Structures are given as C-alpha cells and as structure tokens.
Amino acid sequence: MGILDRYARKPREEIRDKTVTTKLTGSEYERFQEYCAARGLAVSEAVRLLILAEMDEAPTVQAVAGRVRQTGGTRWTMAPYLNPDGVTFRCPVCGEDIHRSNGARHARTHGYPGTRELLEGGKRDDE
C-alpha cells in the first residue's frame, strides 16, 4: 500500500467542505482548548464530534436534569415564536425582543428553567 493510498478518497465518501463558525470569549476558548488538549483532540475535531453526537442522540428519550424529554421527531423548537427577523423572539413576560441564542439565559432572569417554559408559560423554578 502506497503512502497516498491511505489518504485516497473513496468515490462515495462525502467531502467535508462546510465550515461552522462561532465566537467565544478568550476565557471560554482557552477553557475549551485545554479541555480538548487534555483529551488529545483538536478544537475543530471536538466541535465536529459534539455536533454529530448531538444529532445522533436527538431522536431519543433522554433524562435531562431529572425530567424525561421526548424528542422523537417532534423536538421542541422556538421557531413558531420567532419574530419575522428569524433570530429574535418577543419575551411574553417583559415584552423585550430577545436574541434566540440568549433565550435560556433570559428565561432564567424571569425564573423559568428554559426558553420553552418561558414561551409556553410553563412552570417556573420557584413554583
């Protein structure tokens, strides 16, 4: 077997040519980089593994923080609650437009465990 045979692409293999970009603070990045390095993983490799694992695990019933979450095909999404801009939703409590990536954090400021509970008027942590 030649050296290049090891790297030869199989004809039907999909090519990884899409990039996922995200921004972290300096300290978040350092923490994640050290976390990955301790496991012998590159940051980009770890991100890929996390994404794939998340999607593989999504259609299962999981116990999350003591609750059973049913995700089989009908996973909850905030999509129906989003404003026309597609990235913000109107908080039903304070009326502010909140970016979807800050939903969970914002929900907690009103005492809800997550975005879903906030938007669907579910139970608050203190109830």
Ligand SMILES: [Zn+2]
């Ligand atoms: Zn609010």
